Amino acid sequence: MRFRVLTVVVAVALLLSVVPLMAHHAAQAQYDKDSQQEITGVMKRVQWINPHVRWILDVTNDDYTVTSWEISGSGPGGYRRNGISARGVFPVGETYTALIALARDGSAGGYIMTWTLPNGAVLDFWHDYGAR
Amino acid sequence: MNLRMKLPMKLPMKRSVVRHAAAAAGVAIVLCAAPASVATQTPESVPTPRTADGHPDLSGRWGGGGGAGFVTAINEQGELVRYANFAEIPDPSAVRILARIVGYRKGNPTFGERDAGLYQRFFTNVPQYRPEHWERVEHLDMHGNYEDASFHCLPQGVPRMGAPVKILQTADEVVLLYSQGNAFRIVPIDGRPHDPVASLDQMYLGDSVGTWEGDTLVVDAVGFSEETWLGWPGWFHSADMRVEERFRRDGNILHYQATVYDPEILIEPWVMDPEVLPLNTTSAAYMETPPCQTGPPMSGRERG
Numbered sequence: 001m002r003f004r005v006l007t008v009v010v011a012v013a014l015l016l017s018v019v020p021l022m023a024h025h026a027a028q029a030q031y032d033k034d035s036q037q038e039i040t041g042v043m044k045r046v047q048w049i050n051p052h053v054r055w056i057l058d059v060t061n062d063d064y065t066v067t068s069w070e071i072s073g074s075g076p077g078g079y080r081r082n083g084i085s086a087r088g089v090f091p092v093g094e095t096y097t098a099l100i101a102l103a104r105d106g107s108a109g110g111y112i113m114t115w116t117l118p119n120g121a122v123l124d125f126w127h128d129y130g131a132r
Numbered sequence: 133m134n135l136r137m138k139l140p141m142k143l144p145m146k147r148s149v150v151r152h153a154a155a156a157a158g159v160a161i162v163l164c165a166a167p168a169s170v171a172t173q174t175p176e177s178v179p180t181p182r183t184a185d186g187h188p189d190l191s192g193r194w195g196g197g198g199g200a201g202f203v204t205a206i207n208e209q210g211e212l213v214r215y216a217n218f219a220e221i222p223d224p225s226a227v228r229i230l231a232r233i234v235g236y237r238k239g240n241p242t243f244g245e246r247d248a249g250l251y252q253r254f255f256t257n258v259p260q261y262r263p264e265h266w267e268r269v270e271h272l273d274m275h276g277n278y279e280d281a282s283f284h285c286l287p288q289g290v291p292r293m294g295a296p297v298k299i300l301q302t303a304d305e306v307v308l309l310y311s312q313g314n315a316f317r318i319v320p321i322d323g324r325p326h327d328p329v330a331s332l333d334q335m336y337l338g339d340s341v342g343t344w345e346g347d348t349l350v351v352d353a354v355g356f357s358e359e360t361w362l363g364w365p366g367w368f369h370s371a372d373m374r375v376e377e378r379f380r381r382d383g384n385i386l387h388y389q390a391t392v393y394d395p396e397i398l399i400e401p402w403v404m405d406p407e408v409l410p411l412n413t414t415s416a417a418y419m420e421t422p423p424c425q426t427g428p429p430m431s432g433r434e435r436g
Contacts, residue, residue, distance in 0.1 A: 050424035051283070074232065076422050082231055083203035083217055120225030125232045 031072075031101040031111035033126070039069055040097040048076045048086035055090065055112070057098060070109040071098055073125055084123070094118040101126070175410050178383035180347070183301065188347050188381045190299045190306065194409040199416025204230045252364060259367050259392070259402035272366020279366060281359045285424035287313050289336035289360035290353055291375050291390035295407045297418070299379075299386075306342055306349065314421050319351050331355040334371060349379040362392055362402060369394045384411035 041059035053073040058066050073079070076086075090096075095118055100110025112125045181189040203215045205227035215221050221229070261269050272279055282288045293315070296308040304322035309315075321342040330339035331354045338353035353375040361367050373394040380387040388407040392398070 047425075049422045051285070051426065077419075079231060080419060081201035083201050083215070084231055085200070085218070088218055115231070117224065121221070121227070121229055122225075123229045123231040 030104060032104050033101040033111075033113075035102045036099060036113060037102055037110070038097060038099045040095065041069065043090060043092045043094055043096050044068060046086050046090045046092060050075050050077075053079065053086075055098070057096060067108050069098075069100075070107075071100055071112050072109065073112045089117070089123075090115075175384040176382045180381050180383055183303065185303055187344055188349075189301055190349060190379055190381050190386065191301045192384075192386070193298045193412040194295060194386045195297060195407075195412055196410070199414070199419065206230065256363065257403070257405050259362055260399040262397060262399055265368075265397060268368065269366065272368065276365025280361065280364060282361070283426075285426050286359060287315065287336040289356065290317075290338050290340075291377065291392060291404055292360060292362055295386070295388035295409055306351075311419065311421055313424075321349070326352070326354055334358075336360055338375065347380060351377040351379070353377065362404070367402075368397070370397050372396060385409070386411070 039057065039059050041057040043055065044058045045054075045056040047054040047056075053076050055071040055073070057069045057071060059069055060066050079085075097116040098110075099113040099116075101113055103109040103111075114125060115123045117123065181191075183189045200217070203218055203221065205213050205215070205221065207213050207227050213227065221227060277283065282292075287293070293310055293312050296317075297311045298309040300307040300309070304320060306319045306321055308317040308319060310317075315337060317337050317340055319340045319342045321344070323343065324341060326341055327339050333339065333355045334357040335355050336357055336359075339355040340351050340353040342349050342351045344350070354373075356369070356371055356373050356375075358369065358371045358373075360369070362369055369392060373392060375390055375392055377388065377390045386409040388409060390404040392402040392404070394402075
């Protein structure tokens, strides 16, 4: 019975939890974690939507042109459970630095590894430390 | 208030894990307490509330979760610390804030994805398909990420979406509310048959009618779209699927179980793993599920 309940816990959690299912979209297939880049720019837009949150960061290039980078994350549900809200943490119009895993298709996009907020706080979105 | 505290290595889990872990803990308590028949009150020993007509009252918020979680961070000493919310971090630049689910192996989404896929194959109760469908079963098993309609933002539907998070019961209706997709179902329990039009429609939640079998509410649902799956990866069904869901309240525990009848597709009815949900008495907010969008330009890069 106990095993049965544990089985149910695992199975149902996996079946019903939208976030890990959405994770099947396979970030590693779309983005290259071995090819990272740090970009700094002005937050233009935050889209707190499923299946992936998106941030649009306007980055001024060396030639003074501006590129809008589309930065992806996971679903908003997971961030909520970490106490992170869209407007509470990512007000638009301010300057942020993003460390991203670059999109494999070469577009101006990536998967978020860390955000550095205007107040200096660093948010880890893909952390490798801890051998668990 | 600063809720600074050291955490054990096991960190906040996903909502449904918490929900089911809490339920499992509840059941374990009941199992331990039952033989000794001590006077300890368990969620199941509480008298089951009943409505004026004598049926169990299923009304309530069921399962754990709801509301926003704590903010977890690593301080300069390398310790895990927790704050009630973002605004209460005294010096945000002195800590590293964990934004991603730390329950993943090595805190890494890549491992999280691989592990989820593996667990799903090892620990699930798989529907048994008729041999003429095996080719499709195999195809979907290989291409689940591409073919899953819910990855294209369509609803998971009944029964994949599981038990509701809240139930409201009146004398002739039961209202089932789901956080996933902000969905609701209104189930008549006044003895009426299925709606002749809705029962032949192609829907995600189906046309549902309920009857009481003793203290168990039995909800019969038909009228489904064949786009939905029973589970991942690729447990398909036909539009003739009939789903029977059983709701039973024992004290402050809700037992939920769904059975899928689809004889043209399945060798035998598929009995979904049951859910055991404790009554949730927290005041945590119900959170809206944000809409799902996979239009251009994301769609080209979306599928793994």
